[in-house]
Amino acid sequence: MVRVDLSRRAVLAGAASGVLLAAGGARAQGAPLNVVATTAHVGDLVRNVGGDRVRVANLLGEGVDPHSYRLTRSDTAQLMRADVVAYNGLLLEGKMTDALVRVASAGKTVFAVADALPEELLIAPPETEGSFDPHVWMDVKNWIAAAGVVRDRLSARDPAGAAAYAANAARHVAELEVLDAYARRVLGAVPETARVLITAHDAFNYLGRAYGLEVRGIQGISTESEAGLREIEGLVDLLVARRIGAAFVESSVTDRNVRALVEGAAARGHKVAIGGELYSDALGAPGTYEGTYIGMMDHNLTTIARALGGEAPVAGHLGRLAQAR
Numbered sequence: 001m002v003r004v005d006l007s008r009r010a011v012l013a014g015a016a017s018g019v020l021l022a023a024g025g026a027r028a029q030g031a032p033l034n035v036v037a038t039t040a041h042v043g044d045l046v047r048n049v050g051g052d053r054v055r056v057a058n059l060l061g062e063g064v065d066p067h068s069y070r071l072t073r074s075d076t077a078q079l080m081r082a083d084v085v086a087y088n089g090l091l092l093e094g095k096m097t098d099a100l101v102r103v104a105s106a107g108k109t110v111f112a113v114a115d116a117l118p119e120e121l122l123i124a125p126p127e128t129e130g131s132f133d134p135h136v137w138m139d140v141k142n143w144i145a146a147a148g149v150v151r152d153r154l155s156a157r158d159p160a161g162a163a164a165y166a167a168n169a170a171r172h173v174a175e176l177e178v179l180d181a182y183a184r185r186v187l188g189a190v191p192e193t194a195r196v197l198i199t200a201h202d203a204f205n206y207l208g209r210a211y212g213l214e215v216r217g218i219q220g221i222s223t224e225s226e227a228g229l230r231e232i233e234g235l236v237d238l239l240v241a242r243r244i245g246a247a248f249v250e251s252s253v254t255d256r257n258v259r260a261l262v263e264g265a266a267a268r269g270h271k272v273a274i275g276g277e278l279y280s281d282a283l284g285a286p287g288t289y290e291g292t293y294i295g296m297m298d299h300n301l302t303t304i305a306r307a308l309g310g311e312a313p314v315a316g317h318l319g320r321l322a323q324a325r
Helices: 040-053 073-081 094-105 140-157 159-188 205-211 229-241 256-267 293-307
Strands: 033-037 054-058 084-087 109-112 196-201 214-219 246-250 273-278
Touching: 033 040, 033 073, 040 054, 040 084, 040 140, 040 159, 040 293, 073 094, 084 094, 084 140, 094 109, 109 140, 140 159, 140 205, 159 205, 159 293, 196 229, 196 256, 205 214, 214 229, 214 256, 229 256, 246 256, 246 293, 256 273, 273 293
Parallel strands: 033 054, 033 084, 084 109, 196 214, 196 246, 246 273
Antiparallel strands: none
């Protein structure tokens, strides 16, 4: 059963809720809902479920880190003009929380996709002291559950569109099921000794749990945390001892710590390659295949599998990856 437990989340300024839902203002008859999403992955999900009954704008663009982003005055104005505001939650957008609370109190429909997921789907790493890892989309099954959250929230705001939202969600879930099967196939082919994913920060715990990889991030779950010399030295020890051949940089995080790992391993006689750039907290460029959730995950899964010795087509599971063109 899905429940909203306010004690689950620390909140900036001491005030917020897991799903903030208010009765939205009136809009022109037949006009699409004006939806503002914080991140591109949430916006993509709303766009797929909402179809032509929504008009979606994302606050954060390509390569922008949601952990540290501060809203501008124009961002706040855009939120206040929205009929619906959708965000990830679980403190991914930590510095935006106060503004989201204010928007909800002004009579807008505001909801957090991840906060509405069942707790059994979430990961609470010991080092986060009771907070949940917000990167839920890295497990495709979680994003399938999130499609149901969006369907229900849009239907509550726009009951006349409930049948359309249900049909759109079912279609998108079918696409996501195919993506999940691809993930299991290509990552399942990675040799047992190579099943270690080392990245710039801990954004891939859900991917590791879902698809059987050991995940080690240099920084913590939030990019606000700093990687110390001890953490970097410990990962160099791991790379050398287990003969791990690749580490990965991320599109929204500086690569300096990953390159420090590569240099540290080289100084000890072990060659580590940059396995590729992964999308962690952001999607690719708008208008591209990688700028969609499916394209982003296809890129990540294919890049990881190929770099770690698995078998995956260079063009990905739909043959559309830019790296193959």
